[in-house]
Amino acid sequence: MTSQPSERLRVLVVDDEAPARQRIVDLLKKDAQIEAVLEAGDGLAAVEAIEREALDLVFLDVQMPELDGLGVIEAIGAERMPLTIFVTAYDQHAIRAFEANALDYLLKPFSDERLEAAVCRAKTRHLERNMQALGMGMLRMVAAAGPSGRSIDRLVVKSAGVTRFLRVVEIDWIEAAGVYANLHVGGKEILYRASLNELAESLDAMRFIRVHRSAIVNIDSILELHSMSHGEFELVLKDGHRSRVSRTYRAELEKRLGQSL
Template sequence: MKRRALVVDDEAPARQELVELLAETGRIEVVASCANAFEALRALQREKPELLFLDIQMPVLDGFALLQLIDESLLPQVIFVTAYDSYALKAFEENACDYLLKPVTAERLNQALDRLDHRTGHPLALQTALRPLRQLPCSSTNRIRLVDVRQVEYVVCELGGIYVVTASDRAFCDLSLKIIEQRTALLRCHRQYLINLDQVDEIQLQGQGLARIRTRSGQLVPVSRRYLRQLRSHISQL
């Protein structure tokens, strides 16, 4: 049975060459190929591949940074692919299955797949400490950008996805609410909302354990009964 794989590389020729090599092995089904970490995040959520062929040196977010943004439940086996052997030690510190140097040969690729066949245990266990996120990867019309967490007023989960809201803008984010909560100082105030306490102007108590937050720019964010006590406790410690 073929393994489902995702290929991520910002160089189109290298990406296509690897896709063709994988097809020739007869052992891999490439479910998506991506030019950057942003596309990869979406594809990982959509396709849930078993295996990730990941370039390391990419613009904006490199391969190591991408791994730190993936929800643990979606982590696949990882084989790094790069033109620089200086990354080898770091790759194995991240518990990658293998490390391929460009240009990748068919023989070396099959060796990596053989190693994968004998690998047991959790697909990937990041050995390095997860660093707090200072910027959130977001996309809007015809552009991709990183939003400074300090400028975020709140984050909301809607039917259309996760949205990061600042005083002047609202942008779609490819990270899950869980990842943002775990990796930033944003605090949950509702099942669908995270709030930046530094951007809170006031909390308006509404009775029956409910409340809402008014941010510095005047936006209103709901607070549920479940999180009101926690929210008040955090504010009292500021």
């Protein structure tokens, strides 16, 4: 049975300065939604804790000896990191921090209110992740329990505090967006927190076809097919988007269409 993910957070605070670390720890321990607060005094200890513990959120000092905060991200891998809030006294690190998919950025000295706002943002994102994971888990469970070949017909999408059950037939095409996917629906983009490969396994193969390693299209959205060099083609979709059909996926498209291209 699929269990409900916990809404309480396990947090790691990483800072080589004990007083700065203690201040964040003390404030976090007052929050009833924080299940546990762990500490690390340097980047190497942070890497060990992240790999060992099931963490939801990391407060990560950018500038530390031996291995700095960005080095921690590199060692773990951005896609495997818990939600991350960078903490530093140097604002020149902000751009690199957000390039590393930071949830927020606290510039020392910061107020208690600013810290609380960052934690609130983390709680919201954590809940969104849990909702997405629960939705995908339930859909996979239904698909596995159903008749052979059954596929999902709804996606659970949460944005700005609103949960939407999106009918997959409304999707025109899907593109990879790092470890997530962008759904293109009626000219709008919706970030969906699942990989393109996960979606490819769950969607109806009679309607959605992989045309490139980074793109899936709804066959009903294809308007034209243009021949290119080296056996490749370009699809023109109803929304005007053009997507290349690589040779790797050409046979799959031909099989679905029932004819050679």
